[in-house]
Amino acid sequence: MEKKRALITGVTGQDGSYLAELLADKGYDVYGFMRRTSADVPAPIEVLNDKGLIKLIYGNMRDLPTMQRVLDESKPDEIYNLAAQSHVGVSFLCPDETWDVNFHGVERLLKEATDRNKQVKFYQASTSEMYGSTPPTHTETSVFSPVSPYAEAKVKSHRLIEEYRSKGFFTCSGILFNHESPRRGKIFVTRKLTRAFAEIKLGFREKVGIGNLEAGRDWGFSGDYVRAMWMMLQADTPDTYVIATGKAHTVRDLIEAVAKSVDMPIHWEGTGLQEVGKDAQGVVRVEIDPRFYRPREVDALCGDWSKAKQKLGWEPSVSFEQLIDMMIQSDIREIGAAHRA
Numbered sequence: 447m448e449k450k451r452a453l454i455t456g457v458t459g460q461d462g463s464y465l466a467e468l469l470a471d472k473g474y475d476v477y478g479f480m481r482r483t484s485a486d487v488p489a490p491i492e493v494l495n496d497k498g499l500i501k502l503i504y505g506n507m508r509d510l511p512t513m514q515r516v517l518d519e520s521k522p523d524e525i526y527n528l529a530a531q532s533h534v535g536v537s538f539l540c541p542d543e544t545w546d547v548n549f550h551g552v553e554r555l556l557k558e559a560t561d562r563n564k565q566v567k568f569y570q571a572s573t574s575e576m577y578g579s580t581p582p583t584h585t586e587t588s589v590f591s592p593v594s595p596y597a598e599a600k601v602k603s604h605r606l607i608e609e610y611r612s613k614g615f616f617t618c619s620g621i622l623f624n625h626e627s628p629r630r631g632k633i634f635v636t637r638k639l640t641r642a643f644a645e646i647k648l649g650f651r652e653k654v655g656i657g658n659l660e661a662g663r664d665w666g667f668s669g670d671y672v673r674a675m676w677m678m679l680q681a682d683t684p685d686t687y688v689i690a691t692g693k694a695h696t697v698r699d700l701i702e703a704v705a706k707s708v709d710m711p712i713h714w715e716g717t718g719l720q721e722v723g724k725d726a727q728g729v730v731r732v733e734i735d736p737r738f739y740r741p742r743e744v745d746a747l748c749g750d751w752s753k754a755k756q757k758l759g760w761e762p763s764v765s766f767e768q769l770i771d772m773m774i775q776s777d778i779r780e781i782g783a784a785h786r787a
């Protein structure tokens with residue numbers, strides 16, 4: 447039987463890297479769509495694991511000719527669109543870029559891909575940010591009420607995916623709640639905190655500045671979530687699924703859990719911008735930095751993943767505590783290795 451071919455946009459990100467490994471392990475030929483920077487060499491990079499091929503090729507969600515070239519070269523059976531300007535806070539600073547990548551990029555890719563192959567299966571990375579509002583838990587049918595340029599563009603793309611589906615194309619949307627790992631970018635709150643507390647623990651740093659302590663998020667493990675993406679494209683019919691753990695924690699809970707995992711329990715003193723988190727010796731380890739507040743915030747998000755469980759047989763395998771432990775241990779190892787080198 448012919449090997450399946452998959453194209454992953456955003457392959458160099460956290461989810462892209464886990465997904466590329468998963469698909470290569472399943473025997474796919476994987477094409478990774480990678481944005482070129484001025485420092486990059488022109489040649490594509492190929493990585494062969496023992497079962498499949500991962501080939502990185504240059505592409506850009508904002509540039510039609512490169513996108514067309516990538517599709518002609520990779521001839522994918524499955525496309526996983528993970529490329530995005532993915533930082534919600536940055537989207538307030540760069541709304542046009544966010545809109546162009548996160549909506550027009552999807553529009554271009556869908557059109558070019560389906561023009562070339564009507565049978566192509568397309569996964570779109572939708573997001574819990576689309577909800578904006580705060581019912582206790584969110585399902586596939588909860589109302590969207592986006593509050594950031596990031597979320598507005600994602601809602602528009604989500605609608606486009608549904609429109610293509612209604613015309614008979616195999617397009618799926620994963621409404622993914624926050625998902626993290628040791629590969630998470632350090633500007634996202636989980637990794638920022640595991641990195642900071644690893645540095646504090648090892649004596650390389652004294653404290654960390656943080657924004658909104660009361661925001662609540664449903665944090666899961668990226669490795670589990672990319673498995674759900676693949677399962678969606680293997681189902682008999684295309685659909686939309688919430689992927690989450692069903693358990694929410696606040697940023698304050700997160701800080702306490704991260705601090706506890708390095709045996710440095712934190713207690714809180716003060717209120718508002720003056721609130722600080724101190725260790726057992728009374729040293730300030732966390733302080734509020736208003737630069738990390740967002741112009742508009744999504745207060746709380748928690749997902750109901752029962753449809754994914756029923757229809758796909760998917761479930762999360764890593765708890766909040768296990769996730770934090772995995773991330774902090776990895777940061778401690780990484781910092782240790784960098785200082786020994």
Ligand code: GDD
Pocket residue numbers: 532533534535572573574575622623624625633634635636638655656657658659661662663697738739740743744
């Ligand atoms: N990044 C960051 N840095 N966030 C902070 C900080 C800080 O210093 N302090 C508080 N927060 C709060 C944010 O205001 C937000 O409420 C929450 O922590 C989580 O922020 P992020 O980790 O940046 O993630 P996000 O929820 O905005 O978005 C992520 O998850 C979405 C849902 O899956 C991103 O990965 C999005 O691309 C994704 O769609």
